[in-house]
Amino acid sequence: MEATERIKEAAPLKAMVPWKERISYGLSDTACNLAFQVIGTYLMFFYTDVYGISAAAVGTLFLVARVIDAFDGPIIGIFIDRTHTKWGKSRPFFLWFSIPFGLMCVLTFTTPDLTDGGKIVWAYVTYILVGIFYSCVNLPITSILPSLTNNPKERTVLGTIRQFGGTIGQIIVTVFTLPIVALLGSGDQQKGFFLTILLFSIVAVVLLLNTFVNTKERITNVQKVVRVKDSVKAMKRNWPWMIMILMNFIYWMAMTMKNQTTVYFFKYNLGREDLVPIIMALAFGSLLTLLFTPAVANRMGKRNTMVMGLVLAIIGQIIMGIGAHNLSISIIIFGVVINAFGTGFISGLLSVMLADTVDYGEWKNGVRAQGLLTSASSFGAKFGMGIGGAMTAGILAMGGYQANKTQTAESLRAIEFNFVWIPIIGFVIAAIALFFYRADKQEKQYLVELEERNRTFRENEK
Structure with a gap:
């Protein structure tokens, strides 16, 4: 193997990352979730019930935009x-990119007075750009972990801290978004959503800049600039990496469909929209x-721990399905x-196991x-979120969903199907895929x- 394809390590294998850096790393995911989770959890509701775009149009938007947007990942990588x-x-x-990201989050929840066609164009442009x-x-949060x-x-600890920070951001968003919207909007949901995302975005930018200042890349590559054709070689025979791609797709598709229909389920199926912040707060369980x-993964192995999850x-x-049937x-x-x-x-190990595939790819392919x-x-x-969002909107549209109206029995079943049953199918497929993970x-x-x-x-370098 040529020297330019090898790693030059700046720290011994047992080196620990200082706590200040660990926390700063974890806060990067807090920042991303503070801003982007509002989009993942509430944007469909915002489009249909606040901005006045039909569920069918939103479904097409989510599919087209996310499929296009999904391909930016490899390019940025x-x-x-x-x-x-x-x-x-x-x-x-x-x-x-922290400031451009924060700005696009705000523009996504900006509601210019446009025609129906103009609203859709605005939604397409802002939704694609924010992604x-x-x-x-967000990609650098994962790509920096092997460095x-x-x-x-230590990677497992860092991945857990990252997910802990991300979950804190997610909980803040899911629990407090609607109350803050109501408080800042004073009955005007368009104004409330705009001011809420503005607040979250400012905090997110500050936290991302903090991550830049307080982290350090210790494990460096001798080949300063990796050529594209060399990068592609790292995929060859890298089966753990392929399985983790599938895991990310299935997991985020299932979670998107569940999260996006939470507010619909409690608003229409149960008539208890006031419970949404409380239900979202139960994410504290994660x-x-x-x-x-970290302790469970060290004892059982990362794959087995994720299967258990x-x-x-x-x-x-x-x-939840039993409860939905019995109301x-x-x-x-x-x-x-x-x-x-x-x-x-699951979420605590996704980024860790993906980071492991970097070492595996180097081992297999140099x-x-x-x-x-x-x-x-x-x-x-992103592809999972796009497919999940499109499926959610499509199923709601087929069920005859109409915003802010009494729903038919068919539309209520469509909401329940999204919220309860499709995630089960996704989680089963993910568990089966993990049985082929051998890393x-x-x-x-x-x-x-x-x-x-x-x-x-x-x-040899000395």
Whole structure:
């Protein structure tokens, strides 16, 4: 293997990342969720019930925009691999794109007085652009992880802290968005959503800049600029990476369909829209399992821990289905809590296991392409969110959903199908895919071999 395709390590395998840096890293995902979770959770409701766009038009918008937008991930990943600055490869993106990202979030919830066609054009432009700028600040969170440390246990800790921070951001959004909208809007939901996203976006920009200042890329590549054709080589025979792409797609499709219909389900099926912030607050349950994720993963393995999370998520969804059939709020709440426990294990390991595929790809193919490989998370997540959003809107449209009106029995079943049953199908498929994931068993072998290669390279360099 040529020297330019090897890793030059700046820290020993047992190096720990300082707590200040750990927290700053975790806050990057808090920032992304503060702004982008408003889009993922409430944008469909905003479009249909606030801005006045039909559910069918929103479904087409979500599908077209997200499919187009999904391909920005690999492009940005290639840019990361080809970036070489004094700050590293991934860190500069926090500096360059945090403000544009915050601005586009605000514009997405801006409601200019336009014709119906004009509203759709505005929605397309802002929705696509906010997704692109989201990739520019979110992809580096994953791509920088292999550069922060080469210690697998430390990566699990960092990934857990990241997800903990992201969950905090998600909870703030899901619990407080509607109350803040009501408070700031004083009855005007258009004004309320605009001021709320403005507030969240300002905080997000500050947190992203903090991540830029307080993180450090320790594990560097001798090949300062990785050529595109070399990056593509890292995908060859990288089965763990392919499985993680599928996992990201399925997980985010299922979660998008569930999250987007939460407000519909409680507003129309149960007639208790006031419970939405409380139900969203139950996501705190995922924080409990996140705290235990590193210890459980060290004992059971990352794959088995994620499978356990998927099983818990499925059980929680089934309980929610029983509660929905009986219109029992207490049973639904119980199911939501169990589901949150499961998704805590899943979300805590997605980025960690994807970062592991960077090492695996280097071991198999001699190329370390962290930008391109980790960009798969964005591609899978965005494509999943796009398909999920389109399916949600399509099923609502087929059910005859009409905003702010009494729903028919068919439209109520469509809402319940989105909220309860489709996520179960997604989680089952994801669990089956994980049974083909074998990187956990090979981790010690490929890390030892990579360390030996790198040690030889350092000795030859002297």
